[in-house]
Amino acid sequence: MxxxxxxxxxATGLEIVDMFxxxxxxxxxxxxxxxxIRTMRRKLDVILDDIIDRHRRNRGGNSEFGGEDLVDVFLRAKEEEELKFPIDNHNIKAVLYDMFTAGSxxxxxxxxxxxxxLLRHPRVMAKAQAEVRQALKENPGAEDLDMTEIFGLVAARKQKLFVVATPYES
Incomplete structure (x- = not known):
């Protein structure tokens, strides 16, 4: 991941080569x-090829999760060649990559x-805690959390959140 x-x-951001x-x-x-990017692509290819190869070896015995999944469907469509366009491993890897990155x-x-x-708004946090019957210690510096965004495919925060949950007894 x-x-x-x-x-x-x-892959995000604008490079000078994009303009010229x-x-x-x-x-x-x-x-x-x-x-x-090419080095990263080779590393990802190894992982995605392994996923496809494991599914290919386990064909007929269903997937690891007890039924046919998306990779199995693609492999079956590739073998049956009934589609109007050919499917190869590159197509399967592209879909898997999109699903992993978009979903995660x-x-x-x-x-x-x-x-x-929630950390920045203690009243909302208290309401959420009451609804799920969990209690988290209030963060005294919550108003100081950096809310700066970074440029990318998703509007992520610049600073990663690091919270340690501690048990709370009322």
Missing amino acids: KMMSDSLQM PSSRIAAALSWGKLRR DAAAVATDWAMVE
């Missing part, structure tokens, strides 16, 4: 980032924002 998040971070794609100078200035990053960012807002 960290690699997925890191790859999303690398035919410029060799612009390409040279962006070479370092492009090299890091957006959920993590939303959770982060929700937790920070």
Whole structure:
């Protein structure tokens, strides 16, 4: 998941080569980032290829989770060749990558924002605590939490949230 998040971070932002794609100078200035992106892509390919290979080996015996999942459906469609367009491993990996990154990053960012807002607003936190019958210690510096956003595919906060839950007895 960290690699997925890191790859999303690398893919965001505007590079000079994006504005001047035919410029060799612009390409040279962006070479370092492009090299890091290619390295990350190779690492992700190894992981995604392994997922596809495990599903291919387990075909017929259903997936690890007791039924046919999305990878199994793609592999079946690839083998049956009944679609109007061919499916290969690159297509399957692209869908898996999109699902992992969209599902995990957006959920993590939303959770982060929700937790920070609860810490910043103790009355709302108290109401939420009462509803779920949990108690969290108030954060005395909650109003000082940095709410700066970073540029990316999701509006994540610049500073990562680090909260340690402690038991509370009333």
